[in-house]
Amino acid sequence: MTHAVVYRRIGGPEVLEYTSVPTPSPGAGEVAVRIQAAGVNPIDAKLRGGIRPSPPLEGPRRVGADGAGVITAVGTGVEGLRAGMPVVVAGAQGLYAEAAVVPASTVTARPADVDAHLGAAVGIPAATAYQALRSLSVASGDRLLVHGGSGSVGQAVIQFAVSWGATVIATTSARRADRVERLGALPVRYGEGLLDRVRAVSDHVDVALDCAGTDDAIETSVAVVGDRSRVATLVRGADAPRWGIEAYAGGAAHGLTEQQQMWRREAIPVTLGLVAAGAFEIELGPRYPLSQAARAHEDVERGTEGKILLVPDQD
Numbered sequence: 617m618t619h620a621v622v623y624r625r626i627g628g629p630e631v632l633e634y635t636s637v638p639t640p641s642p643g644a645g646e647v648a649v650r651i652q653a654a655g656v657n658p659i660d661a662k663l664r665g666g667i668r669p670s671p672p673l674e675g676p677r678r679v680g681a682d683g684a685g686v687i688t689a690v691g692t693g694v695e696g697l698r699a700g701m702p703v704v705v706a707g708a709q710g711l712y713a714e715a716a717v718v719p720a721s722t723v724t725a726r727p728a729d730v731d732a733h734l735g736a737a738v739g740i741p742a743a744t745a746y747q748a749l750r751s752l753s754v755a756s757g758d759r760l761l762v763h764g765g766s767g768s769v770g771q772a773v774i775q776f777a778v779s780w781g782a783t784v785i786a787t788t789s790a791r792r793a794d795r796v797e798r799l800g801a802l803p804v805r806y807g808e809g810l811l812d813r814v815r816a817v818s819d820h821v822d823v824a825l826d827c828a829g830t831d832d833a834i835e836t837s838v839a840v841v842g843d844r845s846r847v848a849t850l851v852r853g854a855d856a857p858r859w860g861i862e863a864y865a866g867g868a869a870h871g872l873t874e875q876q877q878m879w880r881r882e883a884i885p886v887t888l889g890l891v892a893a894g895a896f897e898i899e900l901g902p903r904y905p906l907s908q909a910a911r912a913h914e915d916v917e918r919g920t921e922g923k924i925l926l927v928p929d930q931d
């Protein structure tokens with residue numbers, strides 16, 4: 617047996633349960649991974665709390681899409697992966713666990729210079745940032761406004777966009793302005809008066825990405841970007857048609873295109889290579905044992921600096 621975090625009903629962080637589960641073994645096209653760290657993403661808490669709808673629970677549901685660890689076994693038909701390899705798992709299910717069986721397609725070799733804590737933080741934030749910027753055709757010379765620039769997704773957005781030659785204006789709380797500035801963005805405090813502050817920093821904006829989800833963020837974006845096909849939200853997908861803007865998941869009625877899914881997959885090895893080269897920063901936040909997953913979800917709902925991680929209890 618091994619341990620994992622599950623929930624049996626939709627509810628607050630207290631529904632998360634640390635429990636024993638059978639040690640998994642991989643089937644065809646699958647890989648078994650000893651998980652050394654799992655990344656906690658806002659979507660984990662939104663699904664658990666019912667803020668994002670999901671199919672009815674028909675038994676304990678495992679949690680966690682991002683993680684890193686070491687392969688322990690490989691199923692038939694899997695090429696290029698072998699037991700003992702350090703890996704990152706991105707876009708899987710059930711990674712709040714000591715061990716998990718995942719599709720081989722979600723597994724990427726982890727460079728020696730990227731430890732499991734950094735590796736577990738790459739997945740959803742880097743994949744989403746990279747895909748959104750590709751979808752918005754962000755390129756050298758663009759002036760990009762990103763809302764939620766101090767968050768995990770926002771920090772990845774800033775770093776990709778700056779490295780591609782864009783100028784980035786990033787909204788943030790006052791206490792996090794230093795962080796976005798350090799990554800190469802022009803910080804602008806969110807809250808009342810946002811539109812005036814954005815205009816004071818830049819006389820024009822070409823493209824905007826909302827990683828915050830407030831009306832203010834989206835209304836400011838459409839006010840400063842003339843072309844609404846270059847304004848997107850990651851959070852207010854259900855409301856995007858009202859503003860005539862793009863949405864990538866985040867509650868949108870439509871799914872991601874094949875191309876967008878491909879960009880999300882491509883982002884993982886690209887980002888790992890950059891992290892290994894010291895060309896991409898990942899800000900880590902609090903780390904909790906799996907048995908305290910509820911505290912991790914309280915943190916992610918409150919808004920915590922850096923990527924929250926869950927690690928096996930014996931660590």
Ligand SMILES: NC(=O)c1ccc[n+]([C@@H]2O[C@H](COP(=O)([O-])OP(=O)(O)OC[C@H]3O[C@@H](n4cnc5c(N)ncnc54)[C@H](OP(=O)(O)O)[C@@H]3O)[C@@H](O)[C@H]2O)c1
Nearest residue numbers: 658744764766767768769788789792806828850864865866
């Ligand atoms: N559509 C997708 O595929 C997708 C993928 C990943 C994430 N998301 C969503 O994107 C959002 C960000 O994810 P994340 O992982 O980056 O979360 P995170 O690390 O918790 O960051 C949250 C960000 O929101 C900012 N924020 C908080 N209150 C705000 C306000 N009132 N106005 C403006 N900004 C505010 C925070 O700024 P301060 O810390 O400076 O206060 C921080 O930059 C979440 O809602 C998440 O569910 C969507």
